[in-house]
Amino acid sequence: MTKSVVVVEDDRGLREQLAAILRTAPDIKCVGAFATGEEALAKVPALRPDVVLMDIGLPGISGIECVAQLKKMESPPQIVMVTVYEDSDRIFRALKAGANGYLVKSSPPEELLDAVRDVDTGGAPMSSHIACKVVEHFHGQEPEAPEKAKVSPREQQVLALLASGFIYKEIGDQLGISVETVRSHVKNICQKMHVRNRVEAVARLQAKTSS
Amino acid sequence: MTKSVVVVEDDRGLREQLAAILRTAPDIKCVGAFATGEEALAKVPALRPDVVLMDIGLPGISGIECVAQLKKMESPPQIVMVTVYEDSDRIFRALKAGANGYLVKSSPPEELLDAVRDVDTGGAPMSSHIACKVVEHFHGQEPEAPEKAKVSPREQQVLALLASGFIYKEIGDQLGISVETVRSHVKNICQKMHVRNRVEAVARLQAKTSS
DNA sequence: ACGGGCATCCCCGAAAATGGGGATGGCGAA
DNA sequence: TTCGCCATCCCCATTTTCGGGGATGCCCGT
Secondary structure (H helix, E strand, C coil): CCEEEEEECCCHHHHHHHHHHHHCCCCEEEEEEECCHHHHHHHHHHHCCCEEEECCCCCCCCHHHHHHHHCCCCCCCEEEEEECCCCHHHHHHHHHHCCCEEEECCCCHHHHHHHHHHHHCCCCCECHHHHHHHHHHHHHHCCCCCCCCCCCHHHHHHHHHHHCCCCHHHHHHHHCCCHHHHHHHHHHHHHHHCCCCHHHHHHHHHHHHHC | CCEEEEEECCCHHHHHHHHHHHHCCCCEEEEEEECCHHHHHHHHHHHCCCEEEECCCCCCCCHHHHHHHHCCCCCCCEEEEEECCCCHHHHHHHHHHCCCEEEECCCCHHHHHHHHHHHHCCCCCECHHHHHHHHHHHHHHCCCCCCCCCCCHHHHHHHHHHHCCCCHHHHHHHHCCCHHHHHHHHHHHHHHHCCCCHHHHHHHHHHHHHC
């Protein structure tokens, strides 16, 4: 049975390249190719594809947000991220949002086709070092660090003040450091905790602290 | 023993007016009058006044933040807010920051002088309906409402999504409402919970939820 | 029928935060 | 001694949020 696939990728060249690769496989049919998340969200529900190849760095609605939305369909498609970004944050966020696979754009055509087939049968295709990062992450999880221990004392101070409703400038004043430093701390905190912003960071901190 | 007082008020007219009132009292000495929080923070520690009359609506560093800072001195002055704002939020925030008294600007001169004397001897001078709001607040506290029950279902949804790291636009998408509505919800949430921003709101929500 | 809470949407301008760089020095482990 | 982590500060441009106004309609209780 042939699998229907949709491509969401803002770069026209790459979008058509992906579609072309898909067309080389007799068991795969590319039923749509969109440049934006908005477009995809509007048309994918009607197309009901088996698989969606999703760029992560879309203009407007991000690929991650788009994944979250698509996964709310009645029978959502399997989604494979296809991207240049290999940083842990984007990977985890995409997976958290419901992505089923994660390929780097440099993947050979055959890997792409295999991924489409694989994901449709319940697999979770990932480029090798993406998979590596994922397992590394879970390694670091179970052993000991409850993800909070990794936040340095100074960073915890910042988090506490954030939870008290202070803005960066005020936190800087209170700690006797510059706003930029507070900013840096927050940036690092968000990276470490794999969260998107200070709000989620505070929410997680509270969740851990109280448990 | 005469009490030394500092005035922090951006409006020149009102500032001098306050200083003039203070000068009419033989037991009170106005040792400084500043227009900004920055100026006050720089010079108050050296002046070591007994009491500070603080405007709440200062340009730059807010009166509330200024209070928080001044209260970190070795032997901090007593601080009386003198302001036109009578909304609960500012009142609670100022008190939370460490303000000892809270007068409305329309207070008669004698009340002002009494407040200075009062606060210096451990009192908590407040204009009548300011005091009223404060007790009202604590009334509503103990009875039942853990301050969270007052948040409507929809608002709790928004809070939950905020805690998950979503931004307004995304929350709007997920709930099928406009960003402006999300904004409204957040504004109302902050009012109800007497918090300054969504971060503190989420922190409080978590604190309540987990307890 | 009026007020109040809820939920929805709108405007403006300003302030704050984010995302992406980068740089420095210190300190401790490999 | 090099590498990584911590902590500090800086820049830019863009996005997001905030702080004030508003407005509407619905529903509920008095």
